Amino acid sequence: MFCKNCGAQIDDRAVICPKCGAATDNFRQASAPQADDAPSAGFAVLCFFFPVVGLILYLVWKDSMPMRARSCGKGALISVIVEAAACVFVIIFAFAAGGFAACVAGSYVALL
Numbered sequence: 001m002f003c004k005n006c007g008a009q010i011d012d013r014a015v016i017c018p019k020c021g022a023a024t025d026n027f028r029q030a031s032a033p034q035a036d037d038a039p040s041a042g043f044a045v046l047c048f049f050f051p052v053v054g055l056i057l058y059l060v061w062k063d064s065m066p067m068r069a070r071s072c073g074k075g076a077l078i079s080v081i082v083e084a085a086a087c088v089f090v091i092i093f094a095f096a097a098g099g100f101a102a103c104v105a106g107s108y109v110a111l112l
């Protein structure tokens with residue numbers, strides 16, 4: 001982007017112009033975060049149980065309330081990991097049970 005004060009080309013993420021020191025459009029965002037933005041355990045728990053809600057809230061808040069958005073994202077992420085782990089456990093258990101059943105069946109066949 002270009003500095004509104006001196007017109008110099010500056011980094012898009014710059015908070016102030018390195019040439020003249022004027023504040024850029026990023027300055028207000030960087031210096032005045034939203035007052036009600038804070039990590040929220042309540043939202044993290046909500047998003048743990050409803051990961052889709054967590055994803056939506058994360059996308060909605062990631063710019064305006066990054067701290068709260070991160071809580072939501074974390075809750076949703078943990079939820080997905082736990083569910084994936086539970087899924088893997090169930091599959092392993094199913095295979096183990098299936099293997100045991102096959103073993104018992106094989107023993108019966110061998111006895112006959």
Ligand SMILES: [Zn+2]
Pocket residue numbers: 003004005006007008017018019020021022
């Ligand atoms: Zn400037």
